[in-house]
Structures are given as structure tokens and as C-alpha cells.
Amino acid sequence: xxxxxxxxxxxxxxxxxxxxxxxxxxxxxxxxxxxxxxxxxxxxxxxxxxxxxxxxxxxxxxxxxxxxxxxxxxxxxxxxxxxxxxxxxxxxxxxxxxxxxxxxxxxxxxxxxxxxxxxxxxxxxxxxxxxxxxxxxxxxxxxxxxxxxxxxxxxxxxxxxxxxxxxxxxxxxxxxxxxxxxxxxxxxxxxxxxxxxxxxxxxxxxxxxxxxxxxxxxxxxxxxxxxxxxxxxxxxxxxxxxxxxxxxxx
Amino acid sequence: xxxxxxxxxxxxxxxxxxxxxxxxxxxxxxxxxxxxxxxxxxxxxxxxxxxxxxxxxxxxxxxxxxxxxxxxxxxxxxxxxxxxxxxxxxxxxxxxxxxxxxxxxxxxxxxxxxxxxxxxxxxxxxxxxxxxxxxxxxxxxxxxxxxxxxxxxxxxxxxxxxxxxxxxxxxxxxxxxxxxxxxxxxxxxxxxxxxxxxxxxxxxxxxxx
Ligand code: HEM
Ligand code: FES
Numbered sequence: 001x002x003x004x005x006x007x008x009x010x011x012x013x014x015x016x017x018x019x020x021x022x023x024x025x026x027x028x029x030x031x032x033x034x035x036x037x038x039x040x041x042x043x044x045x046x047x048x049x050x051x052x053x054x055x056x057x058x059x060x061x062x063x064x065x066x067x068x069x070x071x072x073x074x075x076x077x078x079x080x081x082x083x084x085x086x087x088x089x090x091x092x093x094x095x096x097x098x099x100x101x102x103x104x105x106x107x108x109x110x111x112x113x114x115x116x117x118x119x120x121x122x123x124x125x126x127x128x129x130x131x132x133x134x135x136x137x138x139x140x141x142x143x144x145x146x147x148x149x150x151x152x153x154x155x156x157x158x159x160x161x162x163x164x165x166x167x168x169x170x171x172x173x174x175x176x177x178x179x180x181x182x183x184x185x186x187x188x189x190x191x192x193x194x195x196x197x198x199x200x201x202x203x204x205x206x207x208x209x210x211x212x213x214x215x216x217x218x219x220x221x222x223x224x225x226x227x228x229x230x231x232x233x234x235x236x237x238x239x240x241x242x243x244x245x246x247x248x249x250x
Numbered sequence: 251x252x253x254x255x256x257x258x259x260x261x262x263x264x265x266x267x268x269x270x271x272x273x274x275x276x277x278x279x280x281x282x283x284x285x286x287x288x289x290x291x292x293x294x295x296x297x298x299x300x301x302x303x304x305x306x307x308x309x310x311x312x313x314x315x316x317x318x319x320x321x322x323x324x325x326x327x328x329x330x331x332x333x334x335x336x337x338x339x340x341x342x343x344x345x346x347x348x349x350x351x352x353x354x355x356x357x358x359x360x361x362x363x364x365x366x367x368x369x370x371x372x373x374x375x376x377x378x379x380x381x382x383x384x385x386x387x388x389x390x391x392x393x394x395x396x397x398x399x400x401x402x403x404x405x406x407x408x409x410x411x412x413x414x415x416x417x418x419x420x421x422x423x424x425x426x427x428x429x430x431x432x433x434x435x436x437x438x439x440x441x442x443x444x445x446x447x448x449x450x451x452x453x454x455x456x457x458x459x
Contacts, residue, residue, distance in 0.1 A: 102325060105324050172326070238421075
């Protein structure tokens with residue numbers, strides 16, 4: 001197929017940028033979206049131009065590194081897939097595809113489609129862990145966790161931190177990410193003890209990073225590759241409100 | 251936001267229940283509604299709630315402004331090609347706009363009824379109560395006025411359709427089953443409130459002498 005592309009190009013952080021048009025021949029339906037970009041970069045290298053930079057790592061939908069705004073939707077047109085799991089069979093010969101980086105004040109563009117998501121790392125550093133040294137792995141049955149609880153914690157832990165929730169939110173809120181990271185720990189016996197401190201510290205860091213407020217539009221859940229439920233946000237709010245009411249901010 | 255919004259939602263129920271007296275046959279409606287208005291205006295508790303309402307609306311608006319400003323600052327540079335609206339409902343994305351229409355409506359509404367009742371020079375009815383019923387009926391006999399009301403109430407309806415369940419989430423209702431219950435309750439509530447408030451002006455318009 002022949003594909004027309006309009007891609008955001010930007011030379012440096014905080015620098016000016018704009019959409020640049022390319023046309024790529026010989027795209028096959030079996031190519032992944034990122035392989036299509038690789039092919040385009042091959043053409044650019046041949047011409048001696050600077051390649052288009054974009055984030056990726058595992059290319060199997062588990063690391064959360066890739067993330068592009070494709071035709072105005074986070075991770076493209078398919079529901080609940082990462083950019084690396086999107087394939088060119090989702091497009092038609094002659095299509096024009098707009099590709100932009102995920103946008104938010106907290107996610108500055110470093111170059112082209114590559115953004116700085118270290119704000120997420122700093123949120124995790126502020127409380128997304130268990131403070132006690134746990135030593136080596138204990139006997140599995142020494143701390144009993146009910147099956148449903150384990151499943152619920154896993155549902156939250158499935159968040160890969162790609163940032164699509166922020167990118168698609170009209171408020172650029174990181175509520176879905178932060179809720180997944182607080183809830184998955186606070187559901188489990190080891191993480192429960194520090195739950196009030198954790199939720200307060202992580203929400204404070206989220207606000208300090210200039211993510212916006214959540215207004216429950218639920219766009220994040222629609223675009224999330226891992227289908228993290230917005231009910232986690234409600235659960236985080238509950239933990240947060242409760243800790244405030246009881247004066248246990250940590 | 252959620253606390254003030256929920257309080258306003260509660261107020262709407264009481265307000266509607268009182269106003270439904272306007273649907274009684276004309277004579278009984280006049281007597282009943284004017285008596286009720288008189289009862290409310292003389293009550294200390296109602297005075298208190300009135301103040302609470304003003305403070306709530308003000309706080310709700312101030313919070314709305316702060317949230318909007320924070321969201322705008324957080325968004326940074328937007329997208330060149332933006333189809334994000336496919337992933338959420340129109341009213342959930344336009345609460346501020348809907349709120350602004352509600353606010354305009356409120357100004358009109360308070361000026362025409364609340365202000366005139368409190369500070370205007372209105373005639374008395376046969377019981378000796380201020381005849382609020384007469385101004386309400388006179389207002390709703392105007393076609394354009396009824397239209398304005400319907401528009402204001404429609405905006406309120408869309409605001410509530412998102413606001414009711416959104417407030418529950420903000421307060422922390424996370425249980426899957428009860429979340430669904432609240433979502434359905436929110437829809438029923440919105441339907442009842444909008445239908446109730448819409449029927450009154452329409453009924454009076456079509457029953458004018
Ligand atoms: C009778 C009048 C009103 C009622 C019953 C009402 C109710 C609500 C409720 C329940 C919420 C949800 C709160 C949450 O999610 O935490 C809300 C949000 C909101 N309201 Fe109102 N409201 C009213 C009037 C207004 C007015 C006059 C304005 C603006 C001038 C306004 C602007 C907003 C905004 C911007 C939001 C935030 C929505 C969001 O989170 O995206 N509202 N309202
Ligand atoms: S590259 Fe790892 S999830 Fe896409």
C-alpha cells in the first residue's frame with residue numbers, strides 16, 4: 001500500500017516544531033505501525049536526513065514505552081492496544097495518517113515523537129513502593145491473599161505506564177495511572193499499612209508535576225491498552241478522602 | 251466541587267417538589283403556592299439554607315474556574331489533529347460551558363422571581379399572602395420566556411447527567427455494583443428533575459386563560 005504521513009518533527013526540547021508530510025510506498029498489511037516508521041526511517045537514512053525519533057522497547061505490548069497520537073487518538077484507532085501492537089492492516093491504501101507525540105505540559109517533547117515521561121517515575125518514587133525491607137522471597141503461603149484480592153491487585157498492576165490516559169484526557173490528568181499504582185499496592189497485606197501516606201504522597205507529586213484535575217470523563221479507560229478501570233480512580237479518591245477525614249496524611 | 255454539586259442536586263429535589271404545586275388547578279395552585287412561599291420566606295431554617303445555597307453556588311463556580319485553569323495549564327500545546335472526543339461524552343467534556351448557561355439562567359431566574367418576591371412591590375392574594383403565583387403565571391404566558399426556561403433546564407439536565415455520577419466517583423464510590431446503581435440513579439434523577447421543571451412552564455403556557 002501507499003501511505004501518506006503527516007508527522008510532528010521537532011529538533012530540540014521546547015523548540016519549535018511542525019507537521020512534515022511524507023509518502024511511503026510498499027507498506028504491507030503485516031507490518032506493525034512501528035515497522036512502518038522503521039521503513040520510513042530507512043528511506044530518510046538513504047537520503048541522508050535525520051531519522052524520526054520515537055520511543056519503543058519491547059514491541060510486544062508490555063513495556064509501555066511506545067505511545068503515539070495516531071489520527072488524533074492515543075495509540076491509534078483500535079481499542080485497548082499499544083502503538084506497537086497496531087498493524088498496518090488497520091489502514092487502507094492511500095490513507096493519510098497524522099502522527100503526533102503524546103501531549104501534556106508534564107510530558108515535554110524531547111525530539112520529534114519522543115517525550116520525557118520522567119514525571120511518572122517521580123510519582124512512583126514519591127510512594128509507589130513498600131518501605132519495609134522484605135528480604136528474599138518468603139514461603140508463598142505464609143501470607144494468605146484471597147484469590148479475588150490477588151486478581152484485583154493484578155488488574156491494577158497491569159498498568160504499563162504508557163501515558164495514553166494523560167494524552168487523551170482533556171485535562172491532562174494522570175489520575176488513572178496514579179490510581180492504578182496506589183490501588184495495586186494498597187490491596188495487598190504488605191502494601192496496606194502505608195496506604196494513607198502513599199496515596200497522599202503520590203497525589204501531591206502528581207499535582208506538583210502539573211498534571212490536571214480528573215473530571216471523570218472516562219476517556220482514559222477507553223484508550224488504556226490494559227483496560228485499567230476508572231473505578232480505580234474512585235478507589236484512590238476514597239482512600240485519599242478517608243485519610244484526610246481521619247487526619248492520616250502521613 | 252463534588253460536595254457543593256451534591257448539595258445543589260439535593261436542593262433541586264426540594265425546589266421541584268415545592269414547585270409541583272403550580273400544577274394544581276389554578277385556584278388551589280394560587281392558594282397553596284402563595285401559602286408555601288410565605289411559609290418558606292418566614293422560616294429561619296430556610297434563611298440558613300438560602301445562604302448555604304448562595305455560598306455553594308459561589309464555591310462551585312470558583313472551584314470550576316480553578317479546575318478549568320489548572321486543566322488548561324496542564325494541557326500544554328494541543329494536538330494538530332485531534333479526535334479525542336470519540337472517547338468521552340459531549341456533556342462530560344463541556345461541564346464549564348453548560349455551567350455558564352445555567353449561571354445565566356440562574357441570574358434571570360433569581361431576578362424575576364426571588365428578587366421581585368423579596369424586594370418588589372407585589373399585590374396580595376385573598377389570603378393576604380404575596381401573590382407570587384401571579385408573577386409566575388404571567389411570566390410563563392410568554393412564549394419566548396418558556397423557551398428560555400426550557401433551554402436553561404436542558405443545560406442543567408446535561409450538566410446533571412454527568413455531574414451526578416461524577417460526584418459519586420470524586421467522593422470515592424468505587425464498588426462496581428453500587429457504581430452502576432448510582433449511574434442508573436443519576437439518569438433517573440436527571441430525567442425526573444428535567445421533566446419536572448420543564449412540565450411546569452409548558453403546562454402553564456398551554457393552560458393560560
Ligand atoms: C443547580 C445548579 C448546579 C448543579 C446542581 C451542579 C451540579 C454539579 C455536580 C454534581 C458536579 C460534579 C462534581 C464532581 O464531579 O466532583 C458539577 C461539576 C461542575 N459544575 Fe456544576 N452544578 C450547577 C451549577 C453550575 C454552574 C452555575 C457552573 C458554572 C458557572 C457549574 C460548573 C461546573 C463545572 C465546571 C464542573 C466541573 C465538571 C468537571 O469536573 O468536569 N455548575 N456540577
Ligand atoms: S514497545 Fe513496549 S509496549 Fe509498545
